[in-house]
Amino acid sequence: MSAPLLSADRGRCIGAGMCAMTAPEVFDQDPDDGLVLLLAPEPTGADRAAARMAAGLCPSGAITLHEPEPGLS
Numbered sequence: 001m002s003a004p005l006l007s008a009d010r011g012r013c014i015g016a017g018m019c020a021m022t023a024p025e026v027f028d029q030d031p032d033d034g035l036v037l038l039l040a041p042e043p044t045g046a047d048r049a050a051a052r053m054a055a056g057l058c059p060s061g062a063i064t065l066h067e068p069e070p071g072l073s
């Protein structure tokens with residue numbers, strides 16, 4: 001088994017909510033503490049693109065997208 005495509009580090013998350021706004025099918029915010037909840041660790045298609053954008057937008061760098069490098073697999 002390989003590592004999940006996507007990970008969200010709740011220890012780094014500051015609850016800015018950019019991810020849940022950018023990729024609502026992939027991320028949500030915990031109603032209790034406002035921190036990120038990962039809904040879909042293996043997003044595909046448009047959801048993967050949105051997750052990639054959310055990773056770039058996250059102000060705390062809490063989101064990691066583990067994508068295989070094209071040509072390296």
Ligand code: SF4
Pocket residue numbers: 008012013014015016017018019020027029034035036057058059060061062063
């Ligand atoms: S964008 Fe980053 S800091 Fe904001 S809720 Fe999502 S994971 Fe947390």
